[in-house]
Amino acid sequence: MKFSYTHKVFSIALSFLVLFTTLSLTIEKHFCGDTLIDIAIFSEAEICGMQDIKMDQDNMMEKSCCKNEKEVIDGVNKLVTKSFDDFHDLQKLVLIAYSYSYINLFEELPNAVIPHKNYSPPKLIKDIYVLDETYLI
Numbered sequence: 216m217k218f219s220y221t222h223k224v225f226s227i228a229l230s231f232l233v234l235f236t237t238l239s240l241t242i243e244k245h246f247c248g249d250t251l252i253d254i255a256i257f258s259e260a261e262i263c264g265m266q267d268i269k270m271d272q273d274n275m276m277e278k279s280c281c282k283n284e285k286e287v288i289d290g291v292n293k294l295v296t297k298s299f300d301d302f303h304d305l306q307k308l309v310l311i312a313y314s315y316s317y318i319n320l321f322e323e324l325p326n327a328v329i330p331h332k333n334y335s336p337p338k339l340i341k342d343i344y345v346l347d348e349t350y351l352i
Contacts, residue, residue, distance in 0.1 A: 233294075235290075236290055236291050237290045237291050237294070238290045239287070239288065239289050239290045240256060240257075240287075240288040240290075241256070241257075241285065241286070241287050241288075242254065242255070242256055242285070242286040242287075242288070243255045243258075243259060243260040243283065243284070243285050243286075244260060244283070244284040244285075244286075245260040245261065245262055245263065245281065245282075245283055246281065246282050246283075246284065247263045247280060247281050248280050248281075260283065262281065263281060
């Protein structure tokens with residue numbers, strides 16, 4: 216069976232769809248005050264350096280103005296595959312009828328019998344078109 220170009224494109228697109236739906240991402244963001252400093256998807260976000268500075272006045276520690284946010288996007292953990300036995304009786308019947316009609320839709324036709332395949336026309340002695348004065352225009 217020959218596969219067309221569109222069949223190959225759809226196959227590749229569906230494989231990427233399965234890949235990206237099962238992929239989990241972690242997005243980290245670093246804010247300094249209200250300003251976004253860095254965003255990282257597969258690694259840790261870089262810090263601005265203000266986090267390390269702690270002001271010490273009379274043994275009082277000030278709260279840092281920096282904060283980190285982490286978003287986790289979960290992918291599909293388990294792909295569900297069903298067997299034929301998991302379907303109800305009506306679903307089995309519809310599936311069998313659909314597959315049977317679809318298979319017979321593309322059934323090849325038998326070779327056509329050409330009755331005049333080995334027939335050779337008789338040899339012309341006179342030009343009949345000129346004698347009957349019939350001309351194609």
